[in-house]
Amino acid sequence: MNATQSCPATDGHDALSASFSTSYAGVLAFIAVAAEGSFARAADRLGIGRSAVSRSVQKLESQLGVRLFLRTTRSTALTREGELFLEGCSPGVSCILQALDEIRDLREGPPRGHLRISASHGFGRRVIAPLLAAFRAEYPQVSVELLLDEQAPDLAGDRIDVAFRDGLLENSQVIAKQLVPMQLVVCASPAYVQAHGVPASVDALSSHACIGRRLPGGRMQRWEFRVDGGEVSLQPPAALVFNDADLALQAVIDGLGVAQLPSYQVREALRAGTVVTCLDRHAPLDRGHYLCYLSRRQLPRRVRAFIDFSTQRVRALELDVISHWEARHQASTHEPGTQPAWV
Numbered sequence: 001m002n003a004t005q006s007c008p009a010t011d012g013h014d015a016l017s018a019s020f021s022t023s024y025a026g027v028l029a030f031i032a033v034a035a036e037g038s039f040a041r042a043a044d045r046l047g048i049g050r051s052a053v054s055r056s057v058q059k060l061e062s063q064l065g066v067r068l069f070l071r072t073t074r075s076t077a078l079t080r081e082g083e084l085f086l087e088g089c090s091p092g093v094s095c096i097l098q099a100l101d102e103i104r105d106l107r108e109g110p111p112r113g114h115l116r117i118s119a120s121h122g123f124g125r126r127v128i129a130p131l132l133a134a135f136r137a138e139y140p141q142v143s144v145e146l147l148l149d150e151q152a153p154d155l156a157g158d159r160i161d162v163a164f165r166d167g168l169l170e171n172s173q174v175i176a177k178q179l180v181p182m183q184l185v186v187c188a189s190p191a192y193v194q195a196h197g198v199p200a201s202v203d204a205l206s207s208h209a210c211i212g213r214r215l216p217g218g219r220m221q222r223w224e225f226r227v228d229g230g231e232v233s234l235q236p237p238a239a240l241v242f243n244d245a246d247l248a249l250q251a252v253i254d255g256l257g258v259a260q261l262p263s264y265q266v267r268e269a270l271r272a273g274t275v276v277t278c279l280d281r282h283a284p285l286d287r288g289h290y291l292c293y294l295s296r297r298q299l300p301r302r303v304r305a306f307i308d309f310s311t312q313r314v315r316a317l318e319l320d321v322i323s324h325w326e327a328r329h330q331a332s333t334h335e336p337g338t339q340p341a342w343v
Contacts, residue, residue: 026060112141209257212238
């Protein structure tokens with residue numbers, strides 16, 4: 001058979017697959033005996049009995065149809081066929097040793113390799129993407145791929161190392177830790193408030209120009225509130241609808257209506273004074289924004305480095321914009337002349 005011909009199938013199975021278990025043990029034993037020059041020393045090196053090494057080599061010789069060693073009571077030497085076979089095995093052995101060294105480096109050396117991250121569009125753009133330059137400066141041997149998608153990813157199937165999601169992923173095998181609060185705030189521009197006022201209650205939303213958001217599956221995102229200690233979910237009539245949170249925020253800034261958006265989405269606009277919040281006392285319970293990954297065991301150093309880095313940096317952003325509303329309200333009433341960020 002020449003080099004360009006493919007191996008024939010055996011009973012519908014690949015020949016290599018059919019004989020792999022025998023070949024692997026035999027090749028391993030053969031390389032050990034060739035390196036040590038003795039079946040006994042090869043057995044010690046492999047941590048198995050001498051008879052097991054001898055049987056593995058004999059099976060390999062039978063499979064190949066040649067003798068690989070010349071054995072006497074005093075010595076063990078390679079035959080010419082054995083020398084050729086060892087020469088053919090050497091590149092594969094070198095590749096295996098190199099792969100072992102590389103994996104060892106990944107576990108013990110500086111973080112390196114490729115990192116795949118998943119996040120929703122809003123959180124990815126506003127929170128994660130701005131961190132990547134600093135992360136790459138600290139870990140230059142790690143390349144990063146940020147994938148934005150509103151759908152929860154399949155971490156294993158999509159080969160995602162770290163995912164940032166609102167709420168837990170519906171997968172019991174996923175490790176998830178709450179990274180920052182996931183608050184929903186109703187916001188409007190100062191110009192809109194001056195022209196139309198603010199909704200005095202949740203029910204009053206129906207008389208305001210509400211800006212809705214359509215989710216990837218096609219349904220409208222409902223607005224969530226706490227009223228009298230209970231959870232309320234509603235869908236106010238929408239004057240404008242977008243399938244992108246950034247567009248909804250821009251419409252709010254432009255004075256076109258009110259919208260309920262994640263706190264991280266409106267944080268910068270609040271600080272700039274281009275939007276104010278309302279109905280804060282009815283903000284829903286914190287759902288949590290979570291950092292998710294598959295396993296705590298044997299975590300590659302690049303993944304561990306990014307988890308630690310992003311946890312520290314994101315938490316330092318202070319994305320909690322309406323925590324302790326009652327305490328803030330009381331503080332503002334005792335400080336004349338102060339103007340809170342919320343309405």
